[in-house]
Amino acid sequence: MAKSNEIKHREPLFHVVKRDDMPQWQAWLIRCATILIGFLLVGILSMAITEESFGDTYQIIFSGVFGRLFEGRTTMLWKYLQEIAILLCLALALTPAFKMKFWNCGAEGQALMGGLASIFCMINFGEKLSYPALIITIIVTSIIAGAVWGVIPAVFKALFNTNETLFTLMMNYIATQIIAYYVYIEGGGSNVINPVAYGNFPAVGNNDYFVNIVTVAAITVFMYIYLKYSKQGYEISVVGESQNTARYVGINVKKVIIRTMLISGALCGVTGMLLVAGKDHSINTNLVGGQGFTAILMSWLGQFNPFIMVVMTAIVVFLRIGVAKVADTSHLNSSFSEIIVGIVILMLVGCEFFIHYSIKFRHSKKEVKA
Amino acid sequence: MIIQFICRAILLGVPLLYGSTGEIITEKSGHLNLGIPGIMYVGAISGVAGSFIYENACGNDLANMNPVLAVIIPFLCAIAGSVIMGLIYSFLTVSLHANQNVTGLAITTLGIGLGNFLGASLINITESELPSIALTKTSSFFSTQLPFADKLGWFGELFLSHDFLTYLAIVIAIIVSFVLKRTRVGLNLRSVGENPATADAAGINVIRYRYVATCVGSAIAGLGGLQYVMAYANGVWSNNAFGDRGWMAIALVIFALWNPSSAIIGSFLFGALCNANNYIQGLGTETQELFKMLPYVVTIVVLIITSMRKKREHQPPQSLGLPYFREER
Numbered sequence: 001m002a003k004s005n006e007i008k009h010r011e012p013l014f015h016v017v018k019r020d021d022m023p024q025w026q027a028w029l030i031r032c033a034t035i036l037i038g039f040l041l042v043g044i045l046s047m048a049i050t051e052e053s054f055g056d057t058y059q060i061i062f063s064g065v066f067g068r069l070f071e072g073r074t075t076m077l078w079k080y081l082q083e084i085a086i087l088l089c090l091a092l093a094l095t096p097a098f099k100m101k102f103w104n105c106g107a108e109g110q111a112l113m114g115g116l117a118s119i120f121c122m123i124n125f126g127e128k129l130s131y132p133a134l135i136i137t138i139i140v141t142s143i144i145a146g147a148v149w150g151v152i153p154a155v156f157k158a159l160f161n162t163n164e165t166l167f168t169l170m171m172n173y174i175a176t177q178i179i180a181y182y183v184y185i186e187g188g189g190s191n192v193i194n195p196v197a198y199g200n201f202p203a204v205g206n207n208d209y210f211v212n213i214v215t216v217a218a219i220t221v222f223m224y225i226y227l228k229y230s231k232q233g234y235e236i237s238v239v240g241e242s243q244n245t246a247r248y249v250g251i252n253v254k255k256v257i258i259r260t261m262l263i264s265g266a267l268c269g270v271t272g273m274l275l276v277a278g279k280d281h282s283i284n285t286n287l288v289g290g291q292g293f294t295a296i297l298m299s300w301l302g303q304f305n306p307f308i309m310v311v312m313t314a315i316v317v318f319l320r321i322g323v324a325k326v327a328d329t330s331h332l333n334s335s336f337s338e339i340i341v342g343i344v345i346l347m348l349v350g351c352e353f354f355i356h357y358s359i360k361f362r363h364s365k366k367e368v369k370a
Numbered sequence: 371m372i373i374q375f376i377c378r379a380i381l382l383g384v385p386l387l388y389g390s391t392g393e394i395i396t397e398k399s400g401h402l403n404l405g406i407p408g409i410m411y412v413g414a415i416s417g418v419a420g421s422f423i424y425e426n427a428c429g430n431d432l433a434n435m436n437p438v439l440a441v442i443i444p445f446l447c448a449i450a451g452s453v454i455m456g457l458i459y460s461f462l463t464v465s466l467h468a469n470q471n472v473t474g475l476a477i478t479t480l481g482i483g484l485g486n487f488l489g490a491s492l493i494n495i496t497e498s499e500l501p502s503i504a505l506t507k508t509s510s511f512f513s514t515q516l517p518f519a520d521k522l523g524w525f526g527e528l529f530l531s532h533d534f535l536t537y538l539a540i541v542i543a544i545i546v547s548f549v550l551k552r553t554r555v556g557l558n559l560r561s562v563g564e565n566p567a568t569a570d571a572a573g574i575n576v577i578r579y580r581y582v583a584t585c586v587g588s589a590i591a592g593l594g595g596l597q598y599v600m601a602y603a604n605g606v607w608s609n610n611a612f613g614d615r616g617w618m619a620i621a622l623v624i625f626a627l628w629n630p631s632s633a634i635i636g637s638f639l640f641g642a643l644c645n646a647n648n649y650i651q652g653l654g655t656e657t658q659e660l661f662k663m664l665p666y667v668v669t670i671v672v673l674i675i676t677s678m679r680k681k682r683e684h685q686p687p688q689s690l691g692l693p694y695f696r697e698e699r
Contacts, residue, residue: 004529006671007396010470016695016697018695018697018698061379075640103471105475135694156674157671158673160677160678161677162673162674162677163624163673163677163686165404165471166621166624166669166673167673168618169617169620169621170585170617170621170666170667170669170670171662171666171672172613173666174663174667177659177660177662177663178660178663179668180659180662181656181657181660184656184659185656189655214373217652227664231458258616274378293479294479295471296471296472296475297475297476300469300472300610329442331490331494332487332490333483333486333487333489333490333491335484335485335486335487335609336484336487337483337485338479338480338483338487339480339483339484339487340479340480341479341483342476342477342481342483342484343480345476345479346458346462346473346476346477346480349462349468349469349472349476350462350466350468350553352466352468353466353467353468357467358468365639
């Protein structure tokens, strides 16, 4: 007893212990609680800055996202779904690479190159090819463009173990400059390319974004099956867990790295194509608008599971559009929504701690008495 | 012409030097802080907010302003703002063992959002028609030259005509390399980055070293943002003007092979590359756009070369990017 008293003052107040696997439902309870706290915080912060009441703030957020849904007009809803689709598609594209522990920060550049390929085909082959042939050309070229942009860092990673985070980042800016060059040439010095009428994806039932949304839905299912049930998906997770294990069981690590980045880049290229051919019908350097980075966070928060990613992107895009509307109605800068999204994501990143670790407090005499 | 080009390159390079010196300190402790672009942004806007408040408190009159206070207030604000961001980052990554890349990117999103939001709010307050805030008075204090710089011809222009933040950047970089290489603190810091478990066993407080390294690194990086606004942009803040300098600062770390002294030369070289398109005769606007990719291409080439040579002293800290959990050794 005397001995324990002697060392007591050196014992810290609490210490952190790694948890054994927490049941899934408990983990999700923590995440949902974090999201709920996040939403409360969004309301409180908006209240403090805009001086609207809590209820009003949320009313504005909902009207910003869903618009006149209750009056029977669904234009805003489709726009919301379209925004989700683009962010989700980028996140899905990054997922196989991340699962392999390959930090592809170059989604933006790969999507820009895909978009460039699309607009190039639309402008140059628009009049010469029939519609189906043109669409096929657009699809094929943009996939190739994205894949090439993605595979360059992968080749160097496989051969020389070059740092891929910075390599892919730099490729973004090179792509941006190429787009700036192309826009200048094609726009005749005006830095604007007028919307091209050829090679646009068809509108289904008055809705321009239908093709985009269905495509991304299909990619979501494909990615789930690919990662979970295919042999290649299994190889990706083995390489991600331990390259030595992968080599030991006879997986060609270099081949897996290059193949996975081909897929990742190709899907980013598809995103660029969806943006150009399915939405803007034009291109500028801000086509992707920094969503490549948000997509990294989405992929991570989605635990590499495509269906969870759908939920996460839906929440983030909801906040992004809704809070931008709040900022707009109170004449604030729309960057307010970036701050909110940043805070909520940081909270979600932080809450993983409570899932993987638990805090054990010191059992001192005082506690016993109390 | 050549002198002017070099001076311009130095002016452009200094924010990168601050950013990469800060990032080197952080990386030496084993943390890859991708939040540097956001932290530099916050440093810049905090400095702007500080000097904005001070200028208004003096009634926007140059005569009322105390030169020392006009420099000190933005300086401390920039440091405070960036240290707060650094604390958020280190709390999440060191204490909560969160993934460093993800946290860093989220910090960047948050920082750029904060910068643009505060910037736009300040622009709103001034009710100016231009989308920018001009703090030319504060800037004039920041870019005061040495009194005898004009009299020494090209020598004076090349070495003595810069603002004091430029000299400070070089001094900080040299001090940091000295501390890292020659002192006990530096040795401890490097061992924390190479192998935290061993460092811990040797009695080094890993958590404290990582917190301090990240916060000091963030403070230095934040000064880069301040130098950009006050010296390069003559005190004019406009949203998104800072651009991708933060990412280039991170790239410069690899270019300099984790040595702040080499980062001095590297940052001036990057500055020159960023600026080359304005000084090469007979370039059309479209070719200029292509020339602007030069610094990125050079970074990639350096990345590839350093990874091919695989020299031991040129490698990143061994446990860079890995969280340290004592009970998991």
